[in-house]
Amino acid sequence: MAQFTKTEDELTPVVRERARSISLGDEKPSKPISVRDVAKLANVSVATVSMVLNDNPRISRATQMRVQRIIDQTGYRPNRLAQSLSSRYTQVLAVLLPALRHGFADAYFGELISGICDRAGKLGYKVILEQAKPEFIRSKGYIDIYERRYVDGMLCLGSNDRHHYLAEFSDHRYPMVVVDNYFSQWGLDFIVCDYASGAQQMMNYLLQLGHRKIGLIHAAQEIRTARDVTEVYQQKLQGVGVEPLKSWYQDGKFTEEGGAAAAAQLLEQEPRITAIFCTNDKMALGAIHYLNRQGVRIPQQISVVGFDDTRHAAFVNPSLTTVHLPLYEVGVLACERLIERVHGRTEKVAERLATHLVVRESTAMVPALQNEMELLAGR
Numbered sequence: 001m002a003q004f005t006k007t008e009d010e011l012t013p014v015v016r017e018r019a020r021s022i023s024l025g026d027e028k029p030s031k032p033i034s035v036r037d038v039a040k041l042a043n044v045s046v047a048t049v050s051m052v053l054n055d056n057p058r059i060s061r062a063t064q065m066r067v068q069r070i071i072d073q074t075g076y077r078p079n080r081l082a083q084s085l086s087s088r089y090t091q092v093l094a095v096l097l098p099a100l101r102h103g104f105a106d107a108y109f110g111e112l113i114s115g116i117c118d119r120a121g122k123l124g125y126k127v128i129l130e131q132a133k134p135e136f137i138r139s140k141g142y143i144d145i146y147e148r149r150y151v152d153g154m155l156c157l158g159s160n161d162r163h164h165y166l167a168e169f170s171d172h173r174y175p176m177v178v179v180d181n182y183f184s185q186w187g188l189d190f191i192v193c194d195y196a197s198g199a200q201q202m203m204n205y206l207l208q209l210g211h212r213k214i215g216l217i218h219a220a221q222e223i224r225t226a227r228d229v230t231e232v233y234q235q236k237l238q239g240v241g242v243e244p245l246k247s248w249y250q251d252g253k254f255t256e257e258g259g260a261a262a263a264a265q266l267l268e269q270e271p272r273i274t275a276i277f278c279t280n281d282k283m284a285l286g287a288i289h290y291l292n293r294q295g296v297r298i299p300q301q302i303s304v305v306g307f308d309d310t311r312h313a314a315f316v317n318p319s320l321t322t323v324h325l326p327l328y329e330v331g332v333l334a335c336e337r338l339i340e341r342v343h344g345r346t347e348k349v350a351e352r353l354a355t356h357l358v359v360r361e362s363t364a365m366v367p368a369l370q371n372e373m374e375l376l377a378g379r
Contacts, residue, residue: 033076041074042067092126093338094151096142098158099133107310108280108327112157112179115331123339125152137165146174152342155179155334160222175341177349179334180327181225189341189349191334195225198323198355199232202277202305205321205357210366211275211303212242215266217252217259217287218279229279229307245270252283259286267294274302274366281306281313284320288362292317299364309358318361326353 039046044067051059052067070076095116097103104110113129120127128151130136142165145151153175159166160181169176170186178190206214216233220226237244247269250262259278263286266273278284284306291298298304298318306313309324330353337349 033074035076038067038070038074038076042070089342090149090152091124092128092151093120093335094128094130094145094154096130096132096154096156099131100158103131103158104129107312108308109157111310111327112331112334115328115333116155116179116335119332119335120339123335125335125339132163140165143168143174153177153338155338159183160220161224162222172341175338177334177338177341180325180330181223182350183224187348189337191330191337191349191351191353192225193325193327193330194352194355195228195325196232197352198307198325198357199229200236201355201357202307202323203232203236205359206275206277206303206305206363207236207240209275209303209363212237212240212366213248213270213273214244214275214277215248215250215270215273216244216277216279217250217262217266217283219252219254219258219283226279233277248273252278252280252286254280254282256282256286256289259283260290261286263287263290267296275363276302276304277307278305279307281308281310281320281322284322284362285312285316288316288318288320299362301367303363305363313358314360321360321363322358324356324358326355329353 035046035049039049042049044063048059048063049067052064093116095113097109100106113127117127130141130145132142136142142154145154155177156166157179158181159178161183166176166178166183166188167186169188172189176189178188178192180192182188182190182192203214214233214237216230218226218230221230234244248266250265252258252262259282262283263276266276276284276287278287284304287304288298291302291304296302304320306320306322307325308327309322313320313322333351333353337345337351341349
């Protein structure tokens with residue numbers, strides 16, 4: 001290790017003057033303070049400065065304090081990317097979102113990202129956000145962020161069957177976990193809510209209330225979990241001898257506006273519908289809004305249910321019966337499993353978190369059945 005040729009008393013004023021001139025603008029260096037500048041002022045090697053920055057125990061306490069004092073006085077800021085290149089891990093994860101307008105403001109993505117970021121922070125990781133825009137896909141930016149050592153792993157949100165680029169992760173060369181969806185055809189790691197179980201609970205409940213003419217407001221059938229819900233809906237109706245008509249299916253585009261438009265189509269084509277099953281809460285809120293404007297009483301005339309249990313579901317009028325999805329917990333677990341992959345986990349990641357039915361005020365027995373039961377009770 002290099003030896004100091006100046007005493008601390010001699011060096012400190014020089015360094016302070018250098019820092020002062022920079023801060024006052026008296027000196028205008030062509031580039032910011034570099035690690036080489038710090039090494040020169042401390043009369044040590046660049047490697048020694050790097051070891052001080054990384055808290056290497058090989059560096060003596062005196063040398064560490066001396067180099068740190070110079071760093072503080074000059075205002076040097078280390079290049080963390082460059083530092084990561086000398087170590088095995090970057091301690092950074094990427095969250096890849098679809099290129100949706102206002103995607104970052106969406107409550108669904110917000111719950112997942114909150115779980116990811118909270119867990120990542122506790123495990124010493126930072127998170128960067130990326131969007132799967134066309135250029136990002138064409139240029140293979142999803143691979144470039146690994147090759148350039150920007151990240152250790154990636155969490156993929158809002159993916160669907162059209163995202164064929166995800167097949168490139170099937171060899172598990174680059175750590176990646178699909179969040180709240182799954183791709184059986186590519187064998188990718190995933191953490192997902194149990195959508196099929198949630199749909200079964202909801203359909204069982206509606207059938208128990210006597211509903212047989214149940215409209216389905218769905219969206220994005222290119223998403224595997226969306227198809228899970230639709231398949232359960234069909235199977236449960238067929239199980240009680242009801243074949244759902246084509247007109248019972250309406251695309252609500254996962255939005256409030258789409259839900260309202262889909263509800264209008266349902267009532268126009270099938271006025272005898274007694275319940276509307278919306279596959280997310282946004283579409284359910286849109287349907288409720290439309291029905292209220294039309295003077296249709298909920299749930300006395302039509303029951304409406306959702307799927308998510310987002311925070312506002314309990315505060316709409318009437319409050320929404322829905323299926324609770326543990327989205328925050330999915331984000332937490334996905335983050336944990338990805339970091340395990342980064343650090344050598346070889347077992348496949350394939351986990352489903354339990355969902356449960358939340359009954360509120362937007363559902364009731366079929367009106368005719370309710371009248372019949374009231375008559376029987378009065379005898």
